[in-house]
Amino acid sequence: MDSTQHITDATILPPKVEKNVSLQQYNTFRFDYQAEFFALVEDLMTLKSLVSWAQQQNINITMLGGGSNLLVCADIPGLVIINRLTGCHAKEESGNRISLIVGAGENWHEIVEFTVQNDWFGIENLALIPGTAGAAPVQNIGAYGVEVKDALARVQVLDRNTLDVYWINAQDCGFAYRDSHFKGQWKDKYFITAIELSLKKRAEFMLSYGGLVNQIDGEPSLKKVFQAVCQVRSSKLPDPKVLANAGSFFKNPIVSMAQHIQLKKSFPSLVSFPHGDAFKLAAGWLIDQAGWKGKTQQGVGVYEKQALVLVNHQAVKAEPLLELEANIKANVLNLYGVELEREPVQMPKPNEEPQT
Ligand SMILES: Cc1cc2nc3c(=O)[nH]c(=O)nc-3n(C[C@H](O)[C@H](O)[C@H](O)COP(=O)(O)OP(=O)(O)OC[C@H]3O[C@@H](n4cnc5c(N)ncnc54)[C@H](O)[C@@H]3O)c2cc1C
Missing domain, CATH: 3.30.43.10 (Uridine Diphospho-n-acetylenolpyruvylglucosamine Reductase, domain 2)
Structure with missing residues (x-):
């Protein structure tokens, strides 16, 4: 090479x-x-x-x-x-707030754990998401009704052209569902070097998603919510250290209200959520109902407990997974008329692949 x-x-x-x-x-x-x-x-x-x-x-x-x-x-x-890149510094802000500045290379889950130990609220629903703090804004990580943008104040970047380092306010980062300018127009412009979280000192929980509320005995507390999130996630998602995977392989597709009505007529048990004036469909449900859950081929497969997660049992190269992805996408399109979009980022970018 x-x-x-x-x-x-x-x-x-x-x-x-x-x-x-x-x-x-x-x-x-x-x-x-x-x-x-x-x-x-x-x-x-x-x-x-x-x-x-x-x-x-x-x-x-x-x-x-x-x-x-x-x-x-x-x-x-x-x-x-x-x-x-390491570092983690907290600063008391006025009122109900704590500012936490975190180096981009810090482990995200360890940061969540640290905030829970300190009784700072805001990112407990994002426990056990693998990866680094610096990557969290890239796809605006989210789980159980919370996205990192909800607790993010600023993002520190290294400008790749000028080598200047500066802060960008969170509201200017173009955050959307699993998306931000860091994935789009800023993809080749910045490296994220740190993030600043704005956390709360008083309790404010988001428990209405993913059956979280049913996992908590009695009055919710920060530690109980954190433990419930860890428990639910561990029971549903494979630990990448044990079974290779990249979490959700497909984004939940967003369809128009008209298409949603049609789909509901044909598939009354369709799992979907209102999303502005459209609907977000549970991609895992679509794949599961199409019969893919637990299937394996050429050393890769669809996770037996969650059809949204593709796993690598023993493949050394990506071709078998690309084939599985193509088969699932074609099948889902054929059955429901819905196009699935991949969540993980392809590397190298198609135009950067080495010439042979
Ligand atoms: C088991 C499992 C469960 C998961 N659950 C969730 C979930 O619930 N919600 C969710 O949103 N995601 C989830 N994910 C996906 C993943 O954990 C997140 O997207 C995470 O933020 C990726 O972090 P990373 O450090 O591993 O990034 P990488 O995979 O290393 O990189 C991802 C992208 O970000 C870019 N990038 C990384 N660091 C920087 C930086 N400092 N500056 C600029 N660009 C950078 C990379 O170039 C790449 O394009 C899950 C993954 C797994 C394996």
Whole structure:
């Protein structure tokens, strides 16, 4: 693999940069592809110098966190940076608020745990979501009726062109369902280096989603809600350390009111939720009803307890999973007239794939 013209074998690599490194342990699907150049970065100065080096060499830069929302399908040309920027500082704000500034490479679940231990409210429903704090705004992670945008004040970014570091207010980040400008117009512009959460000191719970309320005995407390979320998630979702997966493989599709009425007529037990003046369908229900739950083929499959999750039992490369995805999508389209959209991010981007 060598997609670059500027780097020869004789080029001296900066400290921390390695060549041709397997990414198998850096993506939770455990697919075995290589990074052409690879660096694990723990501080901002090193990050800046590596971005500057890659620019001088005219090579692509890909930033990864925990690799839990990725579908790596080929070797990644250029420099792959694993974000491990650390730091976690709390500051009392006036009134009911705590500001928590978190380095982008911190483990998200450990941050949630830390806020619960300190009796700070706001992100307890987002417990056990794998990955890093810095990736949380990218797809605006969400679970049990809460999205990270609800507790996010600002996002600190490194501008990839100027190498300036500055804060962007959360309301300017284009947050939507599993979406933000970081996935869209800012995809090649910024790396997230830290986030600032705005948490509450007084209780305010969101318990109306996913049967959470039924898991709590008596009066809800922060610890009870956190434990209920962890319990429900562990009972439904595979732990990527045990069974390779990237969480929900498809987004819940959004359909018009007219299409929803038609679908409800044909499938009265359809699971759906109002979404503005449209409806969000439970993609897991569509796949489950189509008979895919628990099916396996060529070492990959559909998780037996949750049809929205595709799992890798023993495939080394992504082709079998891509085939399974295509089969499910075609079947769902055929049955319900609904197009499923993939949630994990494909790497490398199709236009960056190495030429053979
Ligand atoms: C078992 C399981 C359950 C899950 N449950 C949920 C859930 O309930 N809700 C939910 O929303 N998601 C869920 N996910 C998906 C995933 O955990 C989240 O999307 C998470 O935020 C990804 O974090 P990461 O650090 O692993 O990002 P990665 O997978 O490493 O990266 C994801 C994308 O973000 C980009 N990126 C990463 N870090 C940065 C950065 N610092 N700056 C700029 N771009 C960056 C990457 O380039 C890539 O495009 C689940 C995944 C698994 C495996």
